[in-house]
Amino acid sequence: xxxxxxxxxxxxxxxxxxxxxxxxxxxxxxxxxxxxxxxxxxxxxxxxxxxxxxxxxxxxxxxxxxxxxxxx
Amino acid sequence: xxxxxxxxxxxxxxxxxxxxxxxxxxxxxxxxxxxxxxxxxxxxxxxxxxxxxxxxxxxxxxxxxxxxxxxxxxxxxxxxxxxxxxxxxxxxxxxxxxxxxxxxxxxxxxxxxxxxxxxxxxxxxxxxxxxxxxxxxxxxxxxxxxxxxxxxxxxxxxxxxxxxxxxxxxxxxxxxxxxxxxxxxxxxxxx
Numbered sequence: 001x002x003x004x005x006x007x008x009x010x011x012x013x014x015x016x017x018x019x020x021x022x023x024x025x026x027x028x029x030x031x032x033x034x035x036x037x038x039x040x041x042x043x044x045x046x047x048x049x050x051x052x053x054x055x056x057x058x059x060x061x062x063x064x065x066x067x068x069x070x071x072x
Numbered sequence: 073x074x075x076x077x078x079x080x081x082x083x084x085x086x087x088x089x090x091x092x093x094x095x096x097x098x099x100x101x102x103x104x105x106x107x108x109x110x111x112x113x114x115x116x117x118x119x120x121x122x123x124x125x126x127x128x129x130x131x132x133x134x135x136x137x138x139x140x141x142x143x144x145x146x147x148x149x150x151x152x153x154x155x156x157x158x159x160x161x162x163x164x165x166x167x168x169x170x171x172x173x174x175x176x177x178x179x180x181x182x183x184x185x186x187x188x189x190x191x192x193x194x195x196x197x198x199x200x201x202x203x204x205x206x207x208x209x210x211x212x213x214x215x216x217x218x219x220x221x222x223x224x225x226x227x228x229x230x231x232x233x234x235x236x237x238x239x240x241x242x243x244x245x246x247x248x249x250x251x252x253x254x255x256x257x258x259x260x261x262x263x
Contacts, residue, residue, distance in 0.1 A: 015143055022147060029154055032183050033161065040165045040180070042092075050160065057153050064146040071139035 012072045019069050026062065030054075081169070081176060081188070090246055093168040093239060095232040096213035100163040104156055111152025114145055158182065168230060170239075172246055175218075177228055191228060193250040195221045199243055201236040208232075216240065 033054065041047040083089070118141065126132075165180035175196075179187040196218050203214035214236040219227045233239060 011140065015140065018147070019143075022150070026150070026154075033157060036161055036165060036180075036183060040178075040186070042167070046164065050157075050164070054153075054157055058150060061146045061150040061153065065143055065150070068139040068142040068146065072143070 088172045090170045096234040098211050099232045103159045107156045114148050193247045197221050199240050201240045
């Protein structure tokens with residue numbers, strides 16, 4: 001165990017990696033989510049309301065993640 | 073009203089939609105409440121930590137590591153939001169359509185499992201309704217099972233449908249009307 005190389009990264013690097021990873025996950029999820037609602041929903045009003053709620057909640061949270069990353 | 077879904081499903085000529093049904097509102101409410109509570113757990117923990125004496129190690133970390141904590145909280149809340157959206161999508165896109173000729177059952181299980189099944193009314197044989205438990209009895213939702221005569225079509229079972237007895241009556245009435253139509257015009261069965 002002692003001979004194994006130790007990989008120690010600073011906290012900011014780890015958090016930055018997590019942030020970018022999460023951005024990829026979020027983008028993929030959003031594409032799948034958008035595709036489903038555009039193709040399978042039968043109610044335009046419900047689709048619009050869902051999209052507004054989704055982006056209205058997730059974009060500020062992503063911005064908060066980005067801002068807190070800058071403050072690290 | 074012609075809608076996107078029906079364009080995808082492609083109703084037959086002169087086919088009339090009698091009703092469309094989603095799962096009972098209580099089901100999605102409980103799911104969303106659990107996700108919201110789960111999402112708020114770290115917020116409550118954070119508030120609890122803030123109540124600790126100022127000299128404690130945890131409290132000192134909270135004061136110095138605020139951006140990191142904010143990042144973690146935002147990540148957690150975002151993950152909870154994605155879970156809630158997935159739950160809502162499954163609920164809303166999961167649909168039951170009763171027409172004067174068939175029952176269309178759309179099962180949306182998550183994002184990558186979608187099943188659309190058609191059951192001809194003239195081939196339905198037995199429809200069972202069961203309402204089990206205190207809350208389903210009080211809120212009037214339950215399970216509908218139906219058997220089909222056709223070997224090529226499976227039997228179906230749908231959970232948590234609102235007013236299952238009313239739905240059963242509607243299906244029975246639609247079945248009777250369909251059988252009457254077929255008796256009068258035998259070619260109707262081929263449509």
